Amino acid sequence: MSDSGYDLRSLTGKLSQVVGEGNVLLDEPMSKHTTFKIGGPADVFVIPEDTGELESVLEIVRSAHQSFFVLGCGSDLLVSDEGYRGAVIDLADGLLSVGYDGHCMTCQAGVPLKEASEMACELGLEGLEFACGIPGSVGGACFMNAGAYGGCMADVLESVRTINSAGVLQTIAVADLDLGYRTSRVRKENLIVVEATFRLHRGVSEDIRARMDELTVRREQKQPLELPSAGSTFKRPKGFYAGKLITDAGLQGYQVGGAAVSMKHAGFVVNLRGATSADVHAVIRHVQDEVFRQFGVHLEPEVRFLP
Numbered sequence: 001m002s003d004s005g006y007d008l009r010s011l012t013g014k015l016s017q018v019v020g021e022g023n024v025l026l027d028e029p030m031s032k033h034t035t036f037k038i039g040g041p042a043d044v045f046v047i048p049e050d051t052g053e054l055e056s057v058l059e060i061v062r063s064a065h066q067s068f069f070v071l072g073c074g075s076d077l078l079v080s081d082e083g084y085r086g087a088v089i090d091l092a093d094g095l096l097s098v099g100y101d102g103h104c105m106t107c108q109a110g111v112p113l114k115e116a117s118e119m120a121c122e123l124g125l126e127g128l129e130f131a132c133g134i135p136g137s138v139g140g141a142c143f144m145n146a147g148a149y150g151g152c153m154a155d156v157l158e159s160v161r162t163i164n165s166a167g168v169l170q171t172i173a174v175a176d177l178d179l180g181y182r183t184s185r186v187r188k189e190n191l192i193v194v195e196a197t198f199r200l201h202r203g204v205s206e207d208i209r210a211r212m213d214e215l216t217v218r219r220e221q222k223q224p225l226e227l228p229s230a231g232s233t234f235k236r237p238k239g240f241y242a243g244k245l246i247t248d249a250g251l252q253g254y255q256v257g258g259a260a261v262s263m264k265h266a267g268f269v270v271n272l273r274g275a276t277s278a279d280v281h282a283v284i285r286h287v288q289d290e291v292f293r294q295f296g297v298h299l300e301p302e303v304r305f306l307p
């Protein structure tokens with residue numbers, strides 16, 4: 001029995017029957033699955049390879065009354081040093097197929113956004129250029145309504161196929177997805193994205209490539225991509241820019257343990273070397289306190305905390 005009182009052997013046995021032994025890992029360090037390179041072990045880490053397997057995994061986890069967490073590329077996550085008690089269901093290593101039909105491209109949830117935008121470019125389909133440097137999965141991007149450089153998922157999605165906690169599959173049109181700034185119905189209703197269909201425009205591959213290259217250069221110049229992070233640590237507060245407030249508060253370079261406010265872009269907390277989740281939390285708290293004290297603005301984290 002685990003600390004949380006359930007029979008791990010029985011759970012992993014059932015999961016292995018569905019996804020194969022190699023796709024069920026025990027005590028898997030989450031630091032291996034997050035762009036922050038931080039996070040303790042997940043009790044069970046399971047990798048379904050198609051929608052049917054995902055449905056069965058959910059059914060098994062539900063019957064075992066286990067908590068579970070759906071993982072994409074881990075690029076917006078701060079996992080605690082104690083890790084996660086329950087099952088992490090990793091979609092970014094399994095649900096990876098892409099198809100297209102005319103102006104539409106359908107990607108399973110685990111497809112990296114970068115790959116989706118590369119594919120669209122090769123097909124001469126315009127619209128996904130904004131996403132070429134976002135290191136998340138299609139599923140995670142729908143959950144967050146990820147966006148950059150004036151574009152976001154709401155602009156390009158046609159529909160999303162989801163599964164809910166009771167195992168019911170549903171296709172939701174973009175108009176019903178309630179997409180807002182870093183939020184969505186997927187997030188509000190704890191839905192799991194299985195696949196997403198993008199409606200794009202016919203364009204010229206060379207022009208699309210040029211736009212992607214331009215955005216990549218802008219990103220490389222401004223963001224500390226050479227260090228592990230989870231992107232922008234804070235949401236943009238109404239009427240302000242988080243990075244500017246943090247710089248103006250004199251917090252660039254502020255460091256606790258291995259975590260620090262980036263010198264290149266104050267909106268990013270980076271893992272300089274061996275940072276713990278506790279280090280990052282301490283930096284976040286201090287930045288929030290100081291920015292509030294100096295400017296009266298509350299910075300809300302954009303990064304998701306697990307648990």
Ligand SMILES: Cc1cc2nc3c(=O)[nH]c(=O)nc-3n(C[C@H](O)[C@H](O)[C@H](O)COP(=O)(O)OP(=O)(O)OC[C@H]3O[C@@H](n4cnc5c(N)ncnc54)[C@H](O)[C@@H]3O)c2cc1C
Pocket residue numbers: 035069070071072073074075076077091109133134135136137138139140141142143144145146147148186191192193194223225229230231232304
């Ligand atoms: C260097 C860097 C730059 C970044 N730049 C940007 C940017 O320009 N714009 C931007 O918006 N973000 C940016 N991000 C943040 C991040 O890449 C996005 O938020 C991305 O959409 C997260 O996707 P993910 O697959 O990594 O999700 P994860 O981090 O794995 O998960 C985030 C949340 O999404 C949920 N989730 C994941 N997959 C699914 C699914 N299939 N169904 C339901 N829920 C799911 C998880 O449960 C979790 O709650 C950046 C991050 C980094 C490290």
